[in-house]
Amino acid sequence: MKDRRPSVAILVANLPAEKDRRVIRECLSLEAAGFDVTVIAPRGDRSLTVLPGSDRTRLRPYPVIMYGSGVLSFAAEFLWSFLWIAIRLAGEIVRGRAQAVQVCNPPDVYFPLAWVLRALGRPWVFDHHDLSPEVYVSRGGDPNPLVSKLLVAFEWLTLRSATEVFATNESFKDNAVRRGVRPEKVTVVRNGPAHAEIAAKAASSPGDEGLLKVVYLGVFGPQDNVEGAVLAAEELARRRGRSGWRMILAGDGETASALRKLTAERGLTDVVEFTGWLNGPEVDALLRDATVAIQPDLPTRMNQLSTMAKTVEYLGRGVPVVAADLIETRATVGDAGVYVPNGTPLEFAEAIDALLDDPQARQRMHEIGRERFRDFLSWEHQAEKYVAVWRRLLAKRLPREAPTAPTARIPSPRKPADETTRAEP
Numbered sequence: 001m002k003d004r005r006p007s008v009a010i011l012v013a014n015l016p017a018e019k020d021r022r023v024i025r026e027c028l029s030l031e032a033a034g035f036d037v038t039v040i041a042p043r044g045d046r047s048l049t050v051l052p053g054s055d056r057t058r059l060r061p062y063p064v065i066m067y068g069s070g071v072l073s074f075a076a077e078f079l080w081s082f083l084w085i086a087i088r089l090a091g092e093i094v095r096g097r098a099q100a101v102q103v104c105n106p107p108d109v110y111f112p113l114a115w116v117l118r119a120l121g122r123p124w125v126f127d128h129h130d131l132s133p134e135v136y137v138s139r140g141g142d143p144n145p146l147v148s149k150l151l152v153a154f155e156w157l158t159l160r161s162a163t164e165v166f167a168t169n170e171s172f173k174d175n176a177v178r179r180g181v182r183p184e185k186v187t188v189v190r191n192g193p194a195h196a197e198i199a200a201k202a203a204s205s206p207g208d209e210g211l212l213k214v215v216y217l218g219v220f221g222p223q224d225n226v227e228g229a230v231l232a233a234e235e236l237a238r239r240r241g242r243s244g245w246r247m248i249l250a251g252d253g254e255t256a257s258a259l260r261k262l263t264a265e266r267g268l269t270d271v272v273e274f275t276g277w278l279n280g281p282e283v284d285a286l287l288r289d290a291t292v293a294i295q296p297d298l299p300t301r302m303n304q305l306s307t308m309a310k311t312v313e314y315l316g317r318g319v320p321v322v323a324a325d326l327i328e329t330r331a332t333v334g335d336a337g338v339y340v341p342n343g344t345p346l347e348f349a350e351a352i353d354a355l356l357d358d359p360q361a362r363q364r365m366h367e368i369g370r371e372r373f374r375d376f377l378s379w380e381h382q383a384e385k386y387v388a389v390w391r392r393l394l395a396k397r398l399p400r401e402a403p404t405a406p407t408a409r410i411p412s413p414r415k416p417a418d419e420t421t422r423a424e425p
């Protein structure tokens with residue numbers, strides 16, 4: 001009997017599907033709403049053929065030979081991913097499964113495929129993860145003006161070639177509108193965990209017993225300024241001594257070895273702990289026991305306009321956030337955090353030190369953060385908007401009695417076989 005479910009192919013170029021927590025949530029929401037989903041992404045865990053936690057979301061991985069670190073190597077990486085994604089997508093079309101396509105950036109190079117799919121009468125939706133021109137500038141060094149202009153042009157073409165756009169926050173939506181996308185074609189779907197990913201203990205007050213824990217969760221990349229967290233720990237050690245607290249850096253990425261070296265050189269191995277990459281349950285356990293969370297991102301244009309995935313993870317467990325005063329961070333965190341003007345290690349250390357000594361302020365921020373997550377930020381709220389777009393785009397292909405619950409279950413993804421260096425906002 002022919003399967004009547006509408007099918008969506010999701011294209012990811014910068015990390016394996018089983019590691020992209022936003023894509024996992026999107027896939028499971030679509031699956032619960034009656035869609036078939038195929039994810040085309042770089043190969044991670046070779047044993048996987050179905051997305052972890054799903055019933056039928058197919059994985060169609062492609063081989064990876066390199067990840068870029070400079071302009072030429074990035075160009076080679078993007079060309080390689082473009083060719084393989086085109087091949088895999090063509091296979092899905094031949095099999096009759098790609099009735100619509102969602103492409104996730106970076107990079108912004110898939111607009112030629114959008115032209116082909118739209119010529120075939122199939123919706124092409126752009127899920128805007130990163131502001132690629134701003135990411136390029138934020139990685140340090142002296143940006144090449146020609147490369148910057150090319151990235152802006154690619155972003156413009158990517159946005160304008162899409163049937164619709166998912167933006168991760170209002171700043172991303174404003175950016176799309178400035179590029180010429182009609183506002184009604186842009187839907188804000190934020191990053192963040194679902195209630196089902198957070199254990200019940202998260203409702204209790206954090207930091208009431210034992211070691212005071214300052215936590216960073218996320219990617220270790222040049223643009224993430226995790227070095228600032230290490231140097232803040234050095235200043236905290238001067239202020240508080242070396243007992244009764246720890247800074248825990250959870251994650252991995254291209255600067256991980258340099259950060260470990262810096263920690264050793266500064267004599268901080270007794271107060272700074274590296275956990276490596278954590279899976280979903282490990283993330284939940286870490287944040288449930290955290291006292292304060294640090295978001296060390298500096299006030300660059302990219303960071304001003306981006307919502308960091310780690311920040312919503314913090315709020316979901318009610319962990320008070322210390323961050324630079326960034327536009328979208330303040331819009332997300334509100335009064336559940338403390339803001340510093342410039343993001344220097346000294347500023348971070350002063351703010352963290354004050355919070356560690358103020359359990360009443362932490363409790364107040366805990367309650368505010370949990371409320372913001374419950375009422376506004378959790379994936380359940382985002383899934384409703386996300387699935388509604390697909391229902392509208394594929395209305396003619398939906399069965400008459402499609403399931404109505406957009407998020408039947410959102411399990412935590414298990415740890416992938418290998419690690420990449422880019423995962424936000």
